[in-house]
Amino acid sequence: MEHFDYSDRYLRLLSQKFRTVQEVSTELINLEAILALPKGTEHFMSDIHGEDEAFAHILNNCSGVVRDKIDAVYGDTLTAGERAELATLIYYPEHKLEYIKAHMTGDLGDWYRVTLRRLSEICRVVASKYTRSKVRKALPADFAYIIDELLNTDPGVKNKENYYNRIITSIIEINRADAFITAIAGVIKRLAVDRLHIIGDVFDRGPRPDHIMDMLMHHHSVDIQWGNHDMLWMGAACGSEACIFNILGISVKYSNMEMLERGYGISLRHLTNFAQKTYADGGCFAPKVISAMDREISGTDSIARLYKAVLMIQFKLEGQAIMRNPSFCMEDRLLLDKIDYQNRSITIGGVTYALEDCDFPTVDKNDPYRLTDEEQEIVSELRTSFAHSPRLQEHMEFLYRVGSMYLCFNENLLYHGCLPMNEDGSFAELVIDGKMYAGRDLMDILDQKSRFAWVNRKKGGEDERKAVDLMWYMWCGKKSPLFGRDRMTTFERCLIEDKSAHTEPKNAYYRHTADPAVCDRILREFGLEGEHAHIINGHMPVKIKDGESPIHGGGKMLIIDGGFSRAYQKTTGIAGYTLVYNAHGLKLISHEPFKSREDCVTRDDDILSKTEILESLPEPQKVADSDIGRELQTQIDGLKQLLAAYRSGTIKEANLRP
Template sequence: MEDKFTDINEIKTKIINLSATLNLPKGTEAFISDVHGNDDKYLNIIRSGAGNISRKVGELFNGRLTIPNQQKLVCLIYYPEDILKKITPDLEGNDLEQWYMDTTNQMIEVLRYVAEKYPQNVIDQSLDTKFLDISEELVFGNLRAEDKRQYYREMVKQLVKLGLADEFIISLCHAIQKLAIERIHIIGDLYDRGPNPNKIINHLTETWQNFDFEWGNHDILWLGSMAGSKLCMINLIRISARYHNLKLLEDVYGIDLTSMVKFATNRYVPLPNFEPKVAWAGMTDEEKDIDNCIQQAAAIMEFKLEGQAIKRRPEFGMDDRLLLDKLGLDKTTVTIDGKKYHIENGCFQSVNPGDPYQITHSERVVLIDLINQFIQSNKLNEDMWFVADNGGMYLEHNGNLLFHGCIPVDQKGNFLSMKIGGKEYAGKEFLDYSEYIVKDAMRHPTTADCFNSDFLWYLWEGSNSPLFGKDKMTTFERYFVDDEKLQEETPNPFFDLCNEEWFANRILREFELSTRGHIVNGHTPANENANPIMADKKVIVVNGMFDAKHNSKIGGHTLLYDSYGMRLETLKPFANKNKSIAEMSDVVIDKEIVEHSSERRTIKDTDYGKNIQKQIKHLREFC
């Protein structure tokens, strides 16, 4: 909203405030990727300021609190509601009152410390309005002033006596969390696998102001399903069943899966290669069998629809993915690249040898029922437009380039082009075109087999897709052929070339950015031993969602970019919130400096600062 001024003095006051703001330290940016609907781990990272809060507490209380007591304070800031329930019942009388006094004073110190670089209006926005007057007094007042010392002490004492201490401490913790990070960058794959991507969206909607999404290939499945792509939708349903995540569709987005459940369980029987990819604890046998059969039904429909799209779109160059017509007559073998392979536990009973990509009448009924529900789901539309309006294929921010996957190139680092409608698209232009198609498809949802619908699916698994970044997606082979070589998906040369500084500079120049900037992406590596910092620290990978159940020694990486520079944070493996609380464990296990500046960057040095300078220039015209 534009400011409205009544006189020249108001304009001058605004200029003074804006000019002063330019000299404040740059806010802290946090970069995370591959959230995959795991809201507990996402919140664990965000509540901790991606490790920033622990560092601040260490700086503030070094020599004043023991390391264990610092960690208790840090964990209280992360999870105040849970920790207060554990601590306060064990204390009573003077001990309880003293604990509240000490803890509240420590919280005020931490809040003042993280708030130092913000103007008062930003700090006020982080404070609970219920306690705004008290919080302002404690945050902005001189707590050491002799004349007011008793005044401040009585204020805290009355909070305790009136039974408001818990609520006040919680409000301070939430304010610290908000001020520890100025902006959150989610670099792809908010959706798929995990059960609660909607809760992450709710958290951002209700709690945060500055954030952005760089779409990942898994996000495209959800955006495309809302836009009417049956191919995106059937992939989404298959993955949801594979990760025992169908309740998200039913309970949150109101998708009635009855037609799919009946169809799948009537035509398929559970097979070992379609077992859900989650721990079975808490799952009933019936749920396991339903997930198993839905996976089979969805996979077969997926292969049929893919075959139709590949034949419709020769420009996609995906003929090697036409495999249903390579099945033997008895459907127990498949010929791939001229070699015959045995099929493990096939489920091809609905595949017509005379027309293998033909959708049966029963399959069509299920597909039409489901895709119409996806298009008409109000909640799905709301969440997908939230992701679309606050995101894109890439982001240029403060001199850095953010994207999820890759910029497709050949072995020499030349940008690969794709010819569409007689025009060649490559590099930045291809990403811009892709973003246009995604949003155009969402603005004009249709169940027809149109180009927009097919192209969104191509972004999911096409060989030249900047979101996928591999030569092919071997879903068929991984389900049916016991041959690891055949199941391999070869990454685009981009990922190897990211080790080269000249290549990173080429990418930055393609987006008209200075070669002093950085490229930050997610998606890879899946290998915890791979170096996430490459090309003389110009390329940083921040896949923050390594899977704890695979006994990984780390939980992935996040990146912090503050006024002093960049730090890559190696995350501790995350099992669940309760375990983190019980162990009073921190989020970060290691830090590596990517870039350090002896002179602090200010808001003047940021994109936000450039906008402020334009605003000041405009306002001066009226003086």
Template sequence: MNTNYLDLLAEKYDSEEKVVTEIINLEAILNLPKGTEHFVSDLHGEYHAFQHVLRNGSGKVKEKITDIFKDTMSKEEIDEFATLVYYPEDKLKIMKNKFNSQEELHQWYKQVICDMITLIPYASSKYSRSKLRKALPEQFVYVIEELLYKSDKYSNKKSYYEQILQQIIALGQSEKLITGLSYTIQRLIVDHLHVVGDIYDRGPDPDKIMDTLINYHSVDIQWGNHDVLWLGAFSGSKVCLANIIRICARYDNLDIIEDVYGINLRPLMTLAEKYYNDNPPFRPKEHRDKPLSEDESLQITKIHQAIAIIQFKLESSIIKRRPFFNMSERLLLEKVDYERNEVTVYGRTYALENTCFATIDHNDPARLLDEEDEVINKLLLSVQHSEKLARHMKFLIKKGSLYLRYNGNLLIHGCIPLNEEGQLEQMEIEGNVYKGRALLDQFEAYLRYAFSKRSQTDDLATDMVWYLWTGEYSSLFGKRAMTTFERYFIADKQSHKEQKNPYYYLRENEDICRSILKEFDLDPDQGHIINGHTPVKEINGENPIKANGKMIVIDGGFSKAYQSTTGIAGYTLLYNSFGMQLVAHKQFNSKEDVIHNGADVLSVKRVVDKELERKKVRETNVGQKLQGEIDMLTKLMEYRYMD
């Protein structure tokens, strides 16, 4: 081992006793049960539903409360206590008005604090005391530790503990302490969060989800196709930028672009007003809780058309300059007969309707007007100078990856591209052929390069990011072609169908899943593939647990746009030292419904896999890291402190 590194390490551990103490500590931690992992996917801007699932730990918070208090609390009391832990600030406001006197309120404060102090040791029983201390509210650490570790074996401290509680109440700190304890409990229930893709698009508050994740104690992200679109736009891809604005217009979420991230849409509005009129397929999908005026709807409809046409033109240019993308069939603007108002797609001719081709040069359909070019350049400049967007995208690139090998499982948002025989699909990039894990590594390398060279546009890296959004061999798209153009302009719904990669029916096959796990150097006997991206239509009897438990699909539809076809509001997955549980969620109505009525959103829990022996930290990714630290400290002992 490099002696310079050992010398640096010795500056921190500058005595034999410190080294020995740390080795003992780390070795002990390796023998603790592994912490609970919480998997969520396809959040799509649904901040309030996500917050609730995060706060209740997909039911784990109430489960712990029930374990401890089932003999001393009624079901209604357990529900009320759980709601207090989920939403302490809101619930405390309600409870303050519930009591007839200050004395009753103070007695309630005292009881709640005692109950939380009782719950915390159970919730933290898998952790070291040091880790628990880090989870406690900083301003109350001393007080809480005194109450947590109280011992009155000899009846000497009874009045001491009573006085602590009395002073908390007398000094007006009860609500702050209860709030702090509530968030401590939430944090202790879940050790690590995995977000298996698609934070962005469709829903109204992806920025709030990002702020939550930035402040979360332990998280990783596997990028989804919509996340990559936002990363691409920030990295300099004009076509990715056009796509995110088009999707925001479609779902009436342009305020995310303009109000949240401060991106100036005025030039685009001016262009839209000049060239476009009302057009039914481009009208925004209205939110039930946010009705639009006729003028607002018309303005969004015009913007929607303007950015869609810019998108189609930019896509055509990429397809032409990257022939190895094999997307020439998607040069649809060139396949339009503008005289007959028809288009030929995959050898079949369709009539066009609701067209908006005012800015298209029939002799050179991919050419942007000078005005369009100016608009997209101004938008890109605004995107790349948004402080808030920069903070979110930098976090997304830092914590994210296309796939993750974690504790023996493979986490991936979309798919591993396969052919009909179940073999890995191959893609040639600049003369080299890639497939499977190597192909995903190549995609990620291009994305990270594009992000690091944000001043470069229209280069191979930014074009590859767009390919991740829409390409046939993309692990995030997973279809043969994206039929956006057809959905806008062709009435025949047969033309709208998007053929999925064979992965999506082959993943029902256990042997296929085992071969994928092997491709990623994971044990097929122990590992699972945890997948998002495609909503599970439970309403039609589809099972999210596939291939004899080797494949678990956890996109059940957080997005309200999918819930009518899925029948539920999303799946989440829990993986603790005893095994895996899949949790289905009912539709989340509102935080107020939970606070006032105790209306939780869980339904059935299903055991996916039960550990034969309780899994320890030693067997996890964290354990591998800790073992590496132990090995280094052992080397330091030999180097510095042993004869």
């Protein structure tokens, strides 16, 4: 542990807060004791893609942490069914209470007494790794005193037994048992996980990403590493028209327009009317059907025509962005001007493909990337809608506040996609404002430009335009760390039947990181090294059914995108990975598809999960071994030097006598 020598000026400033030897000593004792506590549990989730119910459930069960605590305490005394019911009560207290009371055959008062004792014991266990001060800060105001007393009173001690029982009895007699159960269940879930890491892609595909954002905004400790889908929404909120129409295209494709309209108040009426009058039919633009429930809606020709209208505007806006930014080197994505209308074909990369549709009445063959007057009007209206949606702007502000391109935390390097590489394994360079950036420098400048776009989103100048264009590039550009592929083939997948045109080759990063030495080089690029350092990624779904593994680079890199989104689950074979890092090591959890909250409440059906121990530490980690511990040690060093200054007379103690 590195120690610092603090200046006299710093120590004098510190003396204003800790004015006497006694005050310094008290704080030193407190901080030194905290260092000896177990390291807090970290919970990693990735690629949630709007699946709000599955996300809420895994957030509630903390990827099995809550169930592990129940089993540890009651594994020998309660049946599997009783433990499952207790777990469900903690996950969904209000709904489970309603169900239990409706089906109760015994005495409800007795059930309350037993349940309150059990919940108090579980809460005592999850609180045991924290200071009493930290636990108190986590308690809800209405029941803070009562929960604190229950947690710190041993019901087995004879002198306190009646006191403990009286608290339980009073809660029941004054009809506060339901509210108390809800409150203590919340405390258990809060204390079970010390920090939540979201490794990108909250948005798109699933039904309610806005609900997920609401949950994250109420979480006690969360950070987010931006994914390409998150960047798409951030760019849209900053005014990128290309980002806006990519969002619309995904929303229509996955039959999810209701989320835009009800969740964020963005009306698609003008766009829908335009699509119906402009396009005779939807042709090959039928949106993706992801379940039988969606088939009736998404199979209609009116939705296909809307999708076609959105994509034609999207292709034009993207073409304009490419031509404005030659440094993007994306001229190969300029496709509207390559269409051979007479032969209903297009030549891409020297290969000619038949087109399934050539009915594009809004495309001027002489100026294919120019919007029609009505298209421009629609684009302007939607840009204003995104800019003036209070809830959307609030969610994006939160993404900027707790998010970043990457995070170094407790020896782990977290980022969503990749660190772009060339075929030879060197870091790929991207030109931004005439300067080359690669590796960590590329991540830093992209983070900086994204924040510049947000802060200056209302100015609309040339620098702001370049910044929002760069955010669109991060969504789909060849050297984008968030995308990690050579190209995005939306045009080909919609209009060309030949699947050979649909391929999106992965960046060389995904091949090179099979080598542990390359993973170590990446970690060193970010100032991390050591046997317990890891790269934690999302973004690329791991296809378990095809034999793929989430573990790369000899265990140095973990890819935890296992298919949270229903749209991916047939491809991956599972319904997502999560990662838990506690004092004892790293655990990778793979999840089966989540059925529903109703099944969980009525049948105590938890998500079926499988745990793989990735790394067991020889000795449990303490707070002293964490980043927080290193910060505390720095404070301790300063306090010890202040204590020495008081004792040597270099700095005078304050006179606290009246």
